[in-house]
Every structure is written in C-alpha cells, then in structure tokens.
C-alpha cells in the first residue's frame with residue numbers, strides 16, 4: 278500500500294488511525310495515494326450517523342406499531358413510490374397510530390376517526406403540508422399555504438364563491454359542458470358500439486373544461502381550456518409524497534411547473550377580463566365574476582384589492598384541489614351505478630320525475646335539490662371509494678395526540694379517512710354500496726356525520742364540497758338521462774390505482790348506448 282502521499286494531507290489527520298487492521302485487497306485501488314486514516318474517520322462518522330438515524334427513529338416511534346428498524350437513509354421510499362391500497366390497509370390496520378420513516382422524515386399515520394379528526398382540528402399543533410412538490414407547483418405565495426388567523430380571514434373572503442346563489446350561477450355552465458361532452462362520448466362509442474372504452478381520460482377532460490368554465494366563464498377561450506387540460510396530466514403525475522429535490526429539465530416537477538405557467542397565464546387573463554366586464558356593469562356569470570362582484574359589495578368587509586395574479590393563484594389552487602379528486606369521484610360514480618342496476622333504475626326513475634319527462638328543460642338548483650336519491654348515491658359512492666385517502670399534515674410543535682404518545686415536532690402526521698368511512702358500527706356492511714343508508718335521517722350514517730371525512734374536517738375542510746357533490750350528481754343525472762352504460766368488468770376493475778387520488782386500475786371500461794333523450 279502506497280502511503281507516501283500522506284504528508285500532503287492536513288496534519289490533523291496525518292497521523293494515521295489509532296487502531297490499524299489489514300484492509301481487503303479489493304479496497305486498495307480506492308485508497309491509492311490517500312491517507313488511510315481519513316477513510317477510518319469517514320467510515321466512523323458514517324456508521325455513527327447510521328446508528329444515530331436508527332436511534333432517533335426508535336426514540337420517536339416509541340411503542341407505536343411500525344418497523345423496528347428503518348432502512349438506512351431512504352426508509353420506506355420504495356413503498357411511497359408505488360403506493361398500493363393493500364399496503365395502506367395493512368398500515369391502517371396495524372394500529373390507530375403507527376409509524377414509518379421516508380428519507381428521514383418521521384411519519385405518524387392516524388387511522389382511527391378520533392385521531393384523524395384530532396389532527397384536522399388542532400391548528401395550534403398541526404397544519405397541512407401537502408406533498409413535497411406542492412410549493413414548487415402552486416407557488417409559495419399561494420393562499421393555501423397560509424396558516425392560523427391569516428388563513429381563516431383569507432378563506433372567509435372566498436366563501437362568497439360557494440354560496441347557494443353563486444352555485445346557482447354555475448349550474449347552466451356545468452350543464453352545457455356536460456351535455457357537450459356526453460354527446461361526444463356517444464359519438465365516439467357509435468364508431469365501435471360493441472367495444473367498451475375506458476372513461477378515465479375522457480372524464481378528466483370533461484371535469485377540466487367544467488372547472489375552467491365555472492371558474493372563468495367566457496373570460497377564457499375554449500382553446501386555452503384544451504391547452505391547460507393537455508398539460509395538466511404532468512401536474513397529477515408530479516404529486517408524489519417525495520420527489521427528486523431539484524426541478525431539473527426532464528423531471529416530473531419541472532414538467533408540472535411548465536404546466537402551471539400555462540394555466541396561470543390564462544387564469545390571469547381571465548381575472549383581468551372579468552374585472553373589466555364587471556366594471557362595465559355585466560351580471561355575474563362565473564366564479565370570477567361572483568368574486569369581483571362580492572368585493573364591490575358595500576356590505577363586504579375585508580380586503581378589497583386582489584391582483585390578477587392573486588386571483589389566478591386562487592383559481593389554480595381550486596383546480597389543483599379538485600381535478601383529481603373530482604375525476605376520481607365521478608369515475609367511481611359511473612362504475613358504482615353500472616355495477617348496481619337496482620340503484621341505476623331508481624336514479625333514472627327520479628330523473629324522469631324531477632324533470633317531468635322534459636329532458637330539454639334547463640337544470641336549476643331547485644331541481645338538483647329534488648334529486649335526493651341521486652345525491653345519496655353520490656355520497657355513498659365517495660364513502661365506499663374516498664377519492665382522497667389521506668392528507669399530509671405537519672406537527673408544528675410537539676403534539677400530545679394521545680395520553681401515551683406525543684408526535685415529535687416537525688414530524689409528518691397523516692390523518693387517513695378510510696377506516697372512518699368503513700367503520701362497520703356506523704356503516705353496516707361497509708364495503709357495500711347502499712345509497713339507502715343516507716335516506717333515513719335517524720340511521721347510523723346520518724347520526725354520525727363526524728365519520729364522513731371525504732372532505733376532511735376543521736379549518737382546512739374542503740371549501741368546494743357542495744359544488745363538488747353537486748357537479749358529480751349533475752353529470753351522473755345527465756348521463757342517466759342521455760345514455761345507458763354497461764361496465765366491462767376486468768380483473769382490475771375492483772383494484773385501485775393511486776395517482777394522487779384513487780382510480781379503478783382498468784380506467785373504468787364502459788359500453789355506452791344513447792337513450793331517446795340524447796340529442
């Protein structure tokens with residue numbers, strides 16, 4: 278071994294190791310010309326760090342269920358790259374609270390209703406942290422990252438966009454876009470009437486156009502909605518728990534950032550156009566108009582000035598929060614109705630009754646209110662297959678979540694909704710799709726609203742929940758009027774793919790046939 282070069286390294290490490298032992302010959306090429314002692318030092322530091330990593334993990338985990346040792350450095354990274362329902366269920370069933378570590382981020386999963394709700398309703402201890410890439414995609418100044426009082430105040434101003442009056446303004450936009458898309462689906466089905474087609478991407482496309490139509494009305498051109506839709510898939514794909522840290526060209530986060538730039542460009546333009554239209558005395562026709570009108574209302578208390586960029590960021594946060602969740606809810610809605618012909622028949626009967634046999638009559642909020650059975654079916658569909666399985670929060674300080682366990686400060690703490698929504702005490706036969714359970718006001722489902730965590734709970738509870746439920750009902754009701762659909766069940770139909778939200782693994786393959794009411 279050539280140690281002659283040792284004189285050239287700093288004196289503090291030049292004296293060689295305290296204990297020497299023979300080195301395997303395969304290592305010698307790597308240490309040619311280097312001071313051997315530095316390798317011992319480096320190795321000792323590395324081993325100490327790895328031991329420390331395990332000790333810290335064990336110290337934080339205490340008695341919680343979870344692996345006794347964490348995989349050095351990466352932890353359960355591989356699992357987080359390819360999440361599966363089965364693995365999640367195992368985790369949730371391992372305990373009301375359980376522990377994992379990914380890249381040294383210590384994570385506490387909360388699966389019971391009590392603990393999930395406690396996290397969502399303890400803003401002094403925990404705040405949403407979304408996925409790792411969210412700040413790069415949404416921009417750090419986006420309102421969704423506000424916390425505490427500033428968040429509450431900002432959000433209060435946005436409530437004007439989801440009042441019953443505002444929702445009523447959106448119904449005609451939703452209806453016309455829905456009719457247009459379903460007619461397109463039927464046109465495409467005509468070319469190959471015997472073959473089922475997956476609705477995964479076509480349903481996403483309809484949702485995107487509906488959202489942009491509702492948010493921006495005529496202030497955004499149709500081709501912009503096409504462009505945003507085309508690029509948006511890059512954003513969905515970037516929503517992994519942990520991403521490659523640098524947004525270098527070619528990475529998923531880089532592509533998502535490019536997609537956001539396109540979306541923000543069009544949304545800013547729409548905000549600008551809405552302000553001009555409202556200043557010229559137009560009636561509100563979309564969400565932006567409702568917002569501008571609410572700011573001009575003399576009774577409105579709160580901040581009155583929002584730049585085009587700020588408005589665009591709010592709309593983009595809505596798109597970000599809704600595109601995947603709404604698509605998941607809608608696609609499972611189609612699948613559940615097709616798999617339960619007895620429910621489908623009741624939905625059709627209700628459509629006939631509420632529309633009085635006139636399928637050209639424009640839909641209104643009052644008509645939507647009368648579709649009680651359809652609404653129960655939508656609620657039940659999202660209970661059985663909750664679009665959002667869990668929401669990552671961060672413990673902003675030591676969080677005494679249970680008598681015998683405190684979540685260490687800066688840990689991730691993840692309330693999971695599945696067990697609450699599948700609690701057999703509240704929802705007997707929880708795996709079964711039974712809309713009737715929502716029709717009995719005294720029944721256990723309605724008596725335990727705290728279990729229905731589809732939209733979260735507490736200060737960050739979904740702001741768009743009424744709109745989302747109404748939109749899914751509107752599309753399914755319209756589809757029930759315009760077509761029949763048959764589900765081609767494959768071995769993958771009842772397995773869930775997790776891409777930010779959950780989807781049937783085969784994309785939900787449907788064979789569509791027009792009814793007499795499809796124009």
Ligand code: HEM
Nearest residue numbers: 595598599602603606665732733734737738739740741745
């Ligand atoms: C089926 C569709 C949807 C589902 C299942 C869903 C679910 C959720 C969930 C679970 C949360 C987190 C709640 C919490 O932390 O407690 C959330 C938050 C949020 N959702 Fe939704 N959502 C849906 C549609 C929408 C729509 C249509 C919009 C807007 C138009 C929207 C806007 C938001 C926003 C802005 C937040 C964050 C609220 C805040 O931090 O204050 N969501 N949603």
